[in-house]
Amino acid sequence: MAMKLERNAAGRMVPVEVNGRASIPYQGFGNHRPDGVKAAPRIASCVDYPADGDKRVSSLKEALEKVGLTDGMVVSTHHHLRNGDAVGNLIFDAAAEIGARDLMWFPSASFPVHANQIGHLDSGVIHHIEGSMNGPLGAYCSAGKMRGLGVLRSHGGRWQAIQDGEVHIDVAVIAAPTADSFGNANGLRGPAACGLLGFALADSIYAEKVIVVTDNLVPFPCLPWQIQGNNVDAVVEIGSIGDPSKIVSGTTRITQSPDRRRIAELAARFCAEAGIMRDGFSFQAGAGGTTLAFAMYLAQLMRDAGVTARFARGGSTQHMVEMLDEGLIEFILDGQTFDLDGVRSMREDARHQDTSPFTSYNFHGKGNFASMVDVAVLGATEVDLEFNGNVVTHSDGRLLHGIGGWQNCLAARCAMLLVPSFRDRIPVIVDEVTTLCGPGELIDVVVTERGIAVNPRRQDLLDAVAGSKLPIRPIGDLKAELDRICGVPAKPALTEEPVAVVKWVDGTVIDTVWRVD
Amino acid sequence: MGEARIKPASAGPAGEHVRSDLNVRFEPTSEPLAVELFSKVDYLYGEVIDNAVRRVTDAFGVTTGRITVTDAGALEWVILARTESCLRRAGLDGPPVLPNPAPGADAPRRRSRLRRSRLYIPGNQPKLMISGGLYGADGIILDLEDSVPPAEKDTARLLVRNALIALDWGQSERMVRINQGPLGEEDLDAVAIHNPHTVLLPKVETEELVSATAETLQHLAGEGAAFLMPILESPRGIHRAFEIASADPSVVALTLGLEDLSAELGAPRTTDGSESFLARQTTVFAARAAGIQPIASVFSDIEDEGGLAAYVRRERGLGFDGIGCIHPRQIPVVHREMTPSESETERAVRVVRAAREAEEQGLGAVAVGSKMVDPPVVQQAFRTVELAVAGGLLAKDWDAEG
Numbered sequence: 001m002a003m004k005l006e007r008n009a010a011g012r013m014v015p016v017e018v019n020g021r022a023s024i025p026y027q028g029f030g031n032h033r034p035d036g037v038k039a040a041p042r043i044a045s046c047v048d049y050p051a052d053g054d055k056r057v058s059s060l061k062e063a064l065e066k067v068g069l070t071d072g073m074v075v076s077t078h079h080h081l082r083n084g085d086a087v088g089n090l091i092f093d094a095a096a097e098i099g100a101r102d103l104m105w106f107p108s109a110s111f112p113v114h115a116n117q118i119g120h121l122d123s124g125v126i127h128h129i130e131g132s133m134n135g136p137l138g139a140y141c142s143a144g145k146m147r148g149l150g151v152l153r154s155h156g157g158r159w160q161a162i163q164d165g166e167v168h169i170d171v172a173v174i175a176a177p178t179a180d181s182f183g184n185a186n187g188l189r190g191p192a193a194c195g196l197l198g199f200a201l202a203d204s205i206y207a208e209k210v211i212v213v214t215d216n217l218v219p220f221p222c223l224p225w226q227i228q229g230n231n232v233d234a235v236v237e238i239g240s241i242g243d244p245s246k247i248v249s250g251t252t253r254i255t256q257s258p259d260r261r262r263i264a265e266l267a268a269r270f271c272a273e274a275g276i277m278r279d280g281f282s283f284q285a286g287a288g289g290t291t292l293a294f295a296m297y298l299a300q301l302m303r304d305a306g307v308t309a310r311f312a313r314g315g316s317t318q319h320m321v322e323m324l325d326e327g328l329i330e331f332i333l334d335g336q337t338f339d340l341d342g343v344r345s346m347r348e349d350a351r352h353q354d355t356s357p358f359t360s361y362n363f364h365g366k367g368n369f370a371s372m373v374d375v376a377v378l379g380a381t382e383v384d385l386e387f388n389g390n391v392v393t394h395s396d397g398r399l400l401h402g403i404g405g406w407q408n409c410l411a412a413r414c415a416m417l418l419v420p421s422f423r424d425r426i427p428v429i430v431d432e433v434t435t436l437c438g439p440g441e442l443i444d445v446v447v448t449e450r451g452i453a454v455n456p457r458r459q460d461l462l463d464a465v466a467g468s469k470l471p472i473r474p475i476g477d478l479k480a481e482l483d484r485i486c487g488v489p490a491k492p493a494l495t496e497e498p499v500a501v502v503k504w505v506d507g508t509v510i511d512t513v514w515r516v517d
Numbered sequence: 518m519g520e521a522r523i524k525p526a527s528a529g530p531a532g533e534h535v536r537s538d539l540n541v542r543f544e545p546t547s548e549p550l551a552v553e554l555f556s557k558v559d560y561l562y563g564e565v566i567d568n569a570v571r572r573v574t575d576a577f578g579v580t581t582g583r584i585t586v587t588d589a590g591a592l593e594w595v596i597l598a599r600t601e602s603c604l605r606r607a608g609l610d611g612p613p614v615l616p617n618p619a620p621g622a623d624a625p626r627r628r629s630r631l632r633r634s635r636l637y638i639p640g641n642q643p644k645l646m647i648s649g650g651l652y653g654a655d656g657i658i659l660d661l662e663d664s665v666p667p668a669e670k671d672t673a674r675l676l677v678r679n680a681l682i683a684l685d686w687g688q689s690e691r692m693v694r695i696n697q698g699p700l701g702e703e704d705l706d707a708v709a710i711h712n713p714h715t716v717l718l719p720k721v722e723t724e725e726l727v728s729a730t731a732e733t734l735q736h737l738a739g740e741g742a743a744f745l746m747p748i749l750e751s752p753r754g755i756h757r758a759f760e761i762a763s764a765d766p767s768v769v770a771l772t773l774g775l776e777d778l779s780a781e782l783g784a785p786r787t788t789d790g791s792e793s794f795l796a797r798q799t800t801v802f803a804a805r806a807a808g809i810q811p812i813a814s815v816f817s818d819i820e821d822e823g824g825l826a827a828y829v830r831r832e833r834g835l836g837f838d839g840i841g842c843i844h845p846r847q848i849p850v851v852h853r854e855m856t857p858s859e860s861e862t863e864r865a866v867r868v869v870r871a872a873r874e875a876e877e878q879g880l881g882a883v884a885v886g887s888k889m890v891d892p893p894v895v896q897q898a899f900r901t902v903e904l905a906v907a908g909g910l911l912a913k914d915w916d917a918e919g
Contacts, residue, residue, distance in 0.1 A: 258845035259648050396560045424537050424590025425558050449648055484619070485647075487593055489561035 003498055005512075010388075010436055014509040015498055019104075019128065019148045021166070023501070026510040029439055034364065034507070039165030041208045053182040053220060055235045060094040060213065063234045064171070067209035071101045072127070073170035076203045079109035080175065080187055080194040080336075084246030087175035087213050089116040090238070096125045104148070106167060107131040108158060108199040109402050113246070121146060130167065131158075132392075132402020133500070141499050142398045144515035150399070150500030152392055152513070154407035155199065155335070156361025156368065157505050162202045164364060166507055172203035172210045174227060175241045179214035183232025184225035187337075188347045190216030192242045195316070195337025195346050197226045198356035204231045215241045226354065248339050254296055254319070255289030259449040263418050264293035266470065267377055267447045272301045274464040276375050276414055280310045284376035284409055287315045287338035290418050294377050295319050302328050313360065313373055314405070316342035316352065324351060333369060335360055335405065361408035363505040368408075376412035380419050382433045385475055387440030387455045389417060390433035392502060395426050397434055397494045397516045407505050410442040414461065421448040427482045427489060429453075429475065434492070436511040437502055451478055526606035528672050529599040531587055537644040539588040539596060541570070541603040546582050550574060556588035569593050569614075573600040577611030594683035595643040598675040605671065613675070616683035621650075624691070626714035626744060628769050631655045631907050632810055632839040633855040634848045635692060639664035640673035646680045650687035652845040653852075658692040661704050662719050670700055674707045681711040690714045692746070702733065709737035714744060715769060720777065721747035722754045724764035731765040742767065746812070750774035751781050755796045758803030771804040772812040772841070773797065788824070790831070801836040815841030822850055829854035856908025857901045865905070866915070868898035 005013045008025035016023060024032060049055065057063045069075070075095070077088040088107060093116075095103060105117065105126050115136040120126040128148025133141045141150045153161055161167045176185035177192040187194040192215060204210050210232045217237050222229075255261060271277040277298065285291045296319060302309070311331040312320055318341035323329045332352045337343050345352045360369045370376075381400060382390040389410075394400045409415065419428045429448070444461060446453040453475035454462050465472055500513040523545045531540040539556075552570050554563060570586060584600075591599070594616035601613055635656035638645050641664075649657045659680055665673040677693060694717035695704035705716070718730055727747055734742040745768045747754075747761050754761065755773070762771045775786060775793050784792035797813065804811035813832035816825045829840050829851050840851045857865065867885050872895045875883045883890045890898075905911040 258652065261846065262648075262651060425562060425592060426590065449651055484617075485592065487562060487565050490564065492560045 005498075008509065010439060010510060012436055012511045014512050015149065015501060018151060018501055018509070019130075024508045026504050026508040029441060032506045032508050034164060036164075038163050039168060039206055041206060049233075053229070055183055055229075055232060056181050057234045057236055060091055060211075060236055060238070061097055063211045063236045064091070064094055064098055064100075067171050067211060067233050069095060069098065069100050069171055072103070073100070074104045074106050074168060076106040076169045076172045076207065077108070078174060078197070078200040078203070079107060079111065080197055080199060081192060081242035081247045082194075083111040083113045084192070084243040085111065085113055085175065086240060086242045087173060088114055091173045091213075092117060092120045092125060096120060096123065101125060102127040105129045105131065106169060108155065109404065110134065110137055112136065132404070133399050134401050138399035142513070142516045144497060144499050146499065149498060150513065151503060152403055152500060153503045154361065154403040154505055155357045155405045156363055156370070156408035157403070157503050157507065158199075159202045159357040159362045160364045160505065160507055161503070162206045163362065164507060169203055169207035170209065172200065172207035174200045174204065174210065174212050176212050176214040176227065177241070178216045178218055178222055179212050179227075179235060180218055180220040180222035180229065181235050182220050183210070183212045183227070183229030183235050184220070184222040185212050185214065185227040185229075185232075186222060186224055187226060188224070188343065190214070191240070191244055192216070192247055193244075193343050194247050195343045196334060196354035196356075198335060198354060200227060201356040201358065204228065209233045211236060213238060213241055215239060248337065248343060253289060254292045257289070259420055260290045261293050262449045263420065263447050264290050265297045266452055267294050267416055267418050267445075268297035268301055270416070270445065270447065270452060270465065270470060271298060271375055271414075272305065273468040273470055274414070274461055277301060277305070277307055279307050281307070281374045282309055282311045282313065282372065284314045284370075284373045284412060285312065285320070286378075287317050288379055290379065291377050292317060292319055294418065295323070299323050299326075299328055313355075313369060314376075314409075316345065318342065321345040321352070324349065333360070357405075357408075361405060361505070363408075364507075368411075370405075370408045371411040371413075373409070373412040375414045375416060376409040377416045377418050378406055378409055380417045380428070382428055382430050383417055383419060383443065383446050384430050384433045384440070385479060387443040387446065387475065388433045388436050389438040389440075389443050390435045391437045393435040393513060395430070395434055395489075396492050397514055399500065399513060403437060403502070407438055410438045414444045414458075415442055416445040416447055417443060418447050421450045421478060421482055422486050425486050427479075427486055429479045429482055430489075431479075434494075435502060435513055439510075446475060446478075448478060450481060453478055522608040524608055526603050526608075528603035528606060535589040537590050537592065537595070537647065538642075539586060539591040539599055541596075541599045542585040542587075543603050543607045544583045544585075545607070548581060548583070550580055550582055550584070552584045552586065554586045554588065556586070556590075558588065558590050565593070566596060569596045570600050572614045573597060573604065573611075576614050577604050577609045579604065579609060591643065592647065592683070594679035595676065598679045599672065602672040602675050613678075616679050618682050619685040621685045621687065622682055623712060624686070624714075626690070626712075628744060630690065631903065632690065632770055632812055633904070633907070634840060634842050634851040635690075635812070636842045636845060636848065637664065637694075637815065640677045641665050641669045643676055643680070646676075646684060650685050650689055652848050653687075654689050654842065654845070654848050655839065656690035656692045656715070657686055658694050658717060658841075660694045662694050662696050670696065674704055678707045678711055681708060681713060692717060693743075694719060694748075701730075705730070705733055705737060709734055709743065710741065712741060715746050716743045717772075718745060718747045719774070720750045720754065721761050722751055723757065724760040727761055727764035727768060731767045734767070744769040746770040746772055748772050748774050749796070749800060750777040752778070755799050758799050759806055762803045762807035762809055768807070768809055770810040770812050770838075771800055771807070773800045773814055775814040797832070797835055797837075805836065810838045811836060812839040813837040813841070815843050816847065817843060819844045819846060822846075825850050826854050852908055855904060856910055857905050859910065861901055862905040862910055865898040865901035866911070868895055869902050870916075872898070
């Protein structure tokens with residue numbers, strides 16, 4: 001089947017129809033302004049729910065029957081439990097048991113543990129996935145085996161799609177580390193404690209039906225109610241919602257790789273030398289080994305300079321919590337908790353605030369935090385000479401990662417990509433990214449072990465670091481060095497058959513992922 | 518060479534964990550030469566890899582047999598070295614196919630230079646070499662001795678040769694530690710003409726070994742012959758420290774290896790190093806007496822930054838000019854601790870200024886204020902100022918005004 005394609009404002013060929021719905025090609029940054037009203041579920045009446053507030057049902061299967069799961073519906077799950085999640089798989093096993101077919105799975109992210117769904121894709125229970133696909137699911141989609149098109153969205157883009165009605169969730173299934181029988185839920189306690197449940201918040205508000213699944217049922221009221229029971233249809237108690245050892249790590253590890261440490265240190269020094277690191281500034285950092293090392297080096301520079309950050313955004317870890325305890329950071333605005341220290345801090349420290357993609361990232365809101373952050377450090381699989389970034393595919397075109405909050409974080413005043421210049425001979429700096437995920441106009445600095453490239457659009461940053469000892473180099477210079485070290489790579493051959501699309505934060509289609517043979 | 522001597526052979530690591538390296542296997546057959554490639558980067562570099570392998574087989578005149586390449590993202594200089602090694606192991610012979618030289622491959626060697634830090638990199642681990650020049654070490658030691666298992670000496674030698682040519686070592690001194698005995702001679706044959714700045718000689722016990730090595734280098738590389746840094750690793754070596762240090766004009770520094778030394782002494786190596794105090798002090802005395810640099814041994818606990826800092830302070834206090842590093846993380850700590858204090862620097866600057874004034878005025882004696890300063894103190898002051906500049910305590914143009 002030939003799909004109708006159109007060239008978008010970034011010059012990429014994209015489908016004009018995605019899974020039966022018209023889609024808007026990317027229009028350039030900030031150019032697409034939707035009108036209309038937000039989506040909403042049907043009005044419910046409390047007379048249809050137990051007056052004593054007890055919404056428990058005995059099994060996932062019964063819950064699905066109670067909410068009326070039928071063929072072709074959209075079922076959502078969330079990735080708070082990461083690779084330890086059991087619920088994302090169990091719910092489709094239950095759907096298969098009741099004979100449902102052609103469902104759309106709408107996870108906030110998927111992990112290798114969800115390879116289980118391949119069986120359901122093959123048998124027809126799941127029609128297609130709209131959400132990140134990596135590992136075995138990425139390979140499955142890349143090979144063109146999925147019936148519908150994959151749709152990759154950022155965390156903020158997922159909220160936007162739900163809010164704008166692009167995706168109408170029929171059944172949201174929320175794995176809750178702690179809940180009461182009314183459906184109030186949080187992630188702060190219980191054997192599968194994961195911190196917060198922000199990725200499920202939109203689903204709880206906008207989905208037609210909401211099922212809360214817990215292995216730690218407490219008597220009403222479950223406090224705090226990160227998810228409000230007033231949005232919940234049914235509560236299911238099961239033995240275990242996930243494997244704690246794979247949900248949060250005991251401690252997150254700072255990279256030991258000398259190259260990555262060098263990248264992190266250069267990035268931190270850049271922040272100091274460019275004057276970004278000053279009293280009251282803010283930064284965004286995740287839990288990757290390199291970004292943890294960045295936070296470690298930054299903390300030292302802050303200590304030396306006597307500088308305090310007003311807030312840090314992003315995933316929280318032991319290292320971030322230590323900075324909060326030491327007074328280097330005044331507040332943590334946490335989007336995802338990565339280790340047990342992070343969970344404890346969020347539970348006990350009022351300065352450690354849980355956030356959601358609505359507050360942090362939603363492009364169709366009255367502002368969001370991402371653009372208020374002074375500096376965000378991010379990874380990428382590729383970045384090109386125009387500073388465009390790729391974070392979802394490998395250089396051979398295969399799906400490798402989800403977008404996560406990456407696109408959203410590009411809104412920071414200074415967005416930095418911390419990347420090795422090549423990985424096992426595969427250049428990270430390329431002529432043109434295989435898949436465009438973030439436009440170069442939003443990517444300000446690329447930090448590699450061989451030097452720092454500043455986007456020529458940011459003359460202010462170039463001026464700020466002029467005369468410093470930092471190895472500032474034109475990106476073309478870095479690329480030329482890579483060509484010498486690695487050799488000039490061949491252009492990998494891609495097919496002309498779309499298997500997935502990449503959405504920009506405003507819901508337009510920024511690029512297409514093609515089938516790989 | 519008869520056909521009968523040609524046998525199946527393999528070079529390079531294989532397995533899941535391998536990165537930036539490859540395995541090359543050769544099987545003699547009577548069929549025309551076939552090259553089979555398995556690589557995770559074949560979609561980008563398949564042809565380039567095949568081409569590199571065939572350039573080596575062409576040079577060796579190999580027309581039959583089967584070559585299997587299992588690659589995990591190795592760079593071209595690694596592919597060339599591993600392929601050559603595999604063919605040599607198979608009993609084949611031919612001229613080496615060398616990689617393209619990197620900028621800096623012809624960087625000139627300098628007798629007198631800072632040698633505060635020297636980073637050891639195992640000679641058979643290309644992955645660790647690739648970024649070696651980026652960490653700002655005063656010297657990089659490509660090691661053919663202790664870090665390379667006996668069965669890998671032949672391949673490591675070719676890898677190190679190619680790394681000297683193909684990698685940009687930046688500002689770092691290009692050093693190679695060779696093996697003892699006949700293996701060491703083969704090492705020199707392979708690397709001597711590829712601009713190693715300094716060759717480290719392990720376990721030196723006699724001055725004859727030093728002069729013989731200097732002669733070999735001279736013979737192989739003529740004008741381009743590398744400097745020498747003998748390593749004292751035995752009580753006998755320590756005993757002849759001065760003779761070794763002054764054995765040949767090409768000797769630029771003297772160092773010692775404490776692991777082997779403590780073992781021979783029968784004294785466990787301790788943190789405070791009392792068992793090796795005399796050896797370390799002797800090394801400093803011998804080197805200074807011979808007018809070369811005394812360089813201290815390595816500190817082997819990567820995680821213990823505080824311990825490393827204390828070690829550097831202690832060795833610097835004994836008179837050593839540099840320390841061995843086994844991980845890039847140690848380099849900034851060493852440089853920081855080798856940097857003189859502010860008061861030391863101020864004093865040295867005063868002496869250097871006075872010395873320059875004295876020279877301008879044609880005076881023989883240097884005076885700071887009303888105090889006369891002796892020539893060794895002046896010399897030391899120049900060294901202190903150089904260290905302060907390298908450590909970032911003084912600007913490069915600190916003397917612009919004066």
